[in-house]
Amino acid sequence: MPAPAHPHFLHLTLANGLQVFLHHAPRLKRCAAALRVAAGSHDVPLAWPGLAHFLEHLLFLGTERFATNQGLMAYVQRHGGQVNASTRERTTDFFFEVPTSAFSAALERLGDMLTHPRLALDDQMREREVLQAEFIAWSQDAQAQHQRTVLEGLAANHPLRGFHAGNRDSLPVPREDFQQALHDFYEGFYQSGQMTLSLAGPQSLEALQALAEQFSVGLRSGPLRPQETPPALMNGDKSSFQYADTQHLHQLIACNAPREALDFLCTWLNASAPGGLFAELKARQWVTALEAKVLYQFSGQALLDIDFTLGANGAQQATQIEALLYDWLSFFTHCDWRALRTEYQRLVSRQQQIRGALALARHATENLAPQLSDQHCHALKALLNALHLAPATISWQLPPDNPFLQPPARAERTGLIRGQTSAHRGLRTFAQDRSRGRRELTALTFSHALPDDIDEGALYLRWQLDSPLQTDFFLRLAHTLGPLRENARQAGVDLSFEASGNAWQLKMSGLHEPMPAILEQLARSLVQPDEQLWQTALPRPAPMIALRELLKALPVCCAGVQPGMTAAHLGDLPGVWSNARWQGLAAGLPTACEQAIRHAAARLPGQSATLDEHPPSFHGQHLWHEVSTDSSDAALLLFCPAPTPSLADEAAWRLLAHVVQAPFYQRLRVEQQVGYAVFSGIRQINGQTGLLFGVQSPSVALEGILEQVQTFLTQLPDLIDTQEDPGCLALAEQFSPQALPTAQAAELLWQAQLASHRSDYLEQLQQLIKTCSREDLLNAAQSLNQAAGGWRCVANGAPVTGAWLPAG
Incomplete structure (x- = not known):
């Protein structure tokens, strides 16, 4: 067995040829597995486009040992994890993340579905209709079609130019030759020598290796099968081309350079710093x-x-934009990269430091070098020199070092004025606080419900305005924070913003070390935004499928703010902040970081004040929000709040969602084939807990979707009666602070604060879920069907019946 290159990382090859990457990270709360098969859409016979994608779908449809409701997807969802798969050009990936206690059983299910798929014809016929629905959505998706058009400059015989999604026409399931091709593809590629398994978790390397070896035993053995080399990307000596339309200009360059070198180049191309x-x-x-x-x-x-x-x-400047691109590349080619390499290594190391279990596992399957080597730099220099660039004509500048990535300066003794010793600590109350004009931050709560001995934490801030402002104002405010957000992301802190009605919320999560400095910069930027960034045109939002558009609109719909929003400009900002009140929550922070956060938060605009917010009540009502989307698919969200904000109701509704999730997907997605995008689960919006159902369909109208959802809900009592074990203990375990990832735990605590729950919210919720009875579940199902907490429908069409009231 090879020695590990790093005490927390190990790469080995098992006896049957399975490649294994193991990552031991004690900070993780969960475990993840990523299984890569070296076979994808471009390895399929030309006669059957979409076969690889089709097989990926089929593998999730149950085995003789684990039926669909006991298979990997249902099992992972029951344990509060996440699971998915992806078919790309030359690889197919299966991946999941679960609590540590469920990891071994989830791996067992992954191995079984890969090794013993049923591939029954009736399953294939049903699943082909799902791919047909996805194909229809793909053919109507502007971004997908744009991407396909962009590639028309490639050689016509390169597989990147082909169709690989699969539909009814390309997947003739009943034909014998198609079935033979499907089985040949499966048997040729789905064996140990063609696979890479990556495991990440808090367990020791020895424990992870034992799990990998146990997983390996059940796989079909076979050697690595070489994948056919594709033809050239471009014809003749051509190595680049340009594609332009009214909204985008693409410069595409074909090359032979390692991924590490190209990622280094992209990092500096994407930099937004002046110069x-x-x-x-x-x-x-x-x-x-x-x-x-x-x-x-x-x-x-x-x-x-x-x-x-x-x-x-920009639309008329394609030639000039291309010229500036190559001018910058010429400048970059002749730069001294030593400082950039040091900064880039800080960035790469920081990203590795904050990756969760699933991200660590998936990243390992890429098998990238941990550092940018001299060889990578030579390869990049060769690529740039091959472009035959003329000397640069503009005085470009390299971006400055990210201040949040720099090693922290040695801090002075916390709470002391320069020159003081600990004997003078009492002076701080008067001299220091008075000299700095400190404010009492009565509405900034520091929760100690999470362990503070790890590197991660979270901070929530929510501003309440006297009156709602136009959404454009908040979009511009967020836009001016773009450079700060990017620097924070590189430093391991995620910043996100959300506006609804007259409230604006900021969330900061990730490594707590740079958070105080980021908050200091945030406070300055909110008071004095970059005027140039404020005045520039807002970037067009990225296209989204209809269901995602509805999810984006849902918090605004739930805010209950009446129309009549007022416009505001940059000059109005002092007035906006003078009338704003804010509250916040920080979690997972050690004492020194708490004090630094308090100091930085004292500079935030607005007044710190506990906000008394309550979601609008609409008990028994059916409200309909019509939201315009670009898609012709029918898409619908049904949000059903719990009848009261009590923790007892929340526990019962969480358990009901736990029971409902897999059967809802099975009924509407697999059996009825109502839509290809189907989900259900608990959603908390501004402290309000509810059940959320979502469906998008290219073939069923809104009325039909809603009818299917309501039919399913009326059958909940029968579903509950057939449950031998509703899963109280499994669900309760998911709310242990020791098992929850920091970001997820902080979100729960924030929602609890908005709902005015006590600080021991997690412990109370765990206990109430453990003691939930079948009668509690039945009562919750009855309240749901009676719309005791109201029903709120968000859809891309008008109300389907008179029972629904258009939301004002």
Whole structure:
């Protein structure tokens, strides 16, 4: 067995050829597995486009040992985890994340579904209709079609130009030759030598290795099967081309460079700091966004896509934009990269430090080098030199080091004025606080419900205004924070913003070390936003499927704010903040960080004040919100709040959601095939807990979707009666602070604060879930069907019956 290159990481090859990556991270609360099969859409016979994607779907449909309701997806969902799969050009990935106690059983189910799929014809016929629905959605999705058009500059015989999604026409299930091809593909590629397994969790490397070896035993053995080398990406000596439309300009470059080198290049291409490519193009109002990424890489081929989102004056400047791109590349080629490499290594190390279990497992399957080597740099230099770049004509600048990535300076003794010793600590109350004009932050709560001996924490801030402002105001405010948000992300802290009615919320989660400095910068930026960023045109929002559009609109619909929003401009900002009140919650922070956060928060605009917010009550009512989407699919969300904010009701509704999740998906997605996007679960919005059901369908109208959902809900009592074990203990375990990832635990605590629950919310909720009875579940199902807490429907169409009241 090879020695680990790092005390927490191990790569080995088992006797049957299975490649294994193991990552021991004591900070993790959960475990994850990622299984990669070296076979994808481009390995399928030309006669059967979509076969690889089709097989990926079929593997989730149960085995002789584990029926669908006991298989991997249902099992992971019951334990509060996440599971999915993805078919790409040359790989197919299966991945999940679960609590530690459920990891071994989940791995067992993954191995069984990969090794013993049923592949029954009736299952295939049903699942083909799901792919047909996905195909219809794909063919109507502007972003997907745009991406396909972008690739038309490639060689016509390269598989990237082909269709690989699968539909009724490309998947003739009853034909013998198709069945033979399906079985040949499965038997040729779904064996140990073609697979890579990555495990990540808090267990020791020895424990993870034992799990990997146990998983390996059940796999079909076989050697690595070489994948066919594709033809050239572009014809002749051509190595790049440009695609442009009214909204985007793509510069695509074919090359042969390692992924590590291309990721290094993309990092600096995407930098938004003054003196860089994006800053220059934005100042000229030619571009509002820039994203450089590796679009494809396999067998020595790589395709780099530099995507410019065009601004008001950019559509006619394609030639000039291209010239500036190559001018910057020339500048970059001749730079001294030593400082950049040091900064890049800080960035890469920080991202590895904050990855969750699933992200760690998936990243390991890429098998990338942990550092940018001299060899990678030589390869990148060769790529850039091959472009035959003319000397740069503009005085470009490299971005400055990210201040939040720098090692922290040695802090002075907390709470002391310069020159004081601990004997003078009492002076702080008067001299220091008075000299700095400190405010009492009565509405900033520091929760100690989470352990503070780990590196992660979270901070929530919520501003309440006297009157609602136009959404554009909050979008511009968030836009001015873009550079801060990017620097924070690189430093391991995620910043997100949400506006609804007259409230604006900010969430900060990740490594707590840089949080005080980020909050200091945030306070300054809120009071004095970058005027240039405020005045520039807002970037176009990325296209989303209809159901995601509805999910984005749901919090606004639930805010209950009446129309009549007022406009506000940059000059109005002092008045906006003077009338704003804010409250906040911090969790998972050690004492020193708490004190630094208090100090930074004292500079936030507005007044710190406990907000008495209560979601609007609409007991017994059926409210309908119509939201416009670009999709022709029918899409619907049904949000059903619990009848009261009590913890007893929340516990019962969480358990009901736990019982309902898998059967709802099975009924509407698998059996009735109402839609291809189907889900249900608990959702908390501004402290209000409710059950959320979502369906999107290209073939069933809103009325039909709603009818199917309501029919399912009326059958809940029968479903509950057939449950031998509703899963009280399994669900309760998911709310232990020791098992919850920090970000998820902090979100629960924040929602609890908005609902005015006590600080021991998690412990109370756990206990109430454990003691939930079948009668409690039946009562919850009855309250749900009676709309005791109201029903709120958010859909991309008008109300389907008179029973629904249009929301004002």
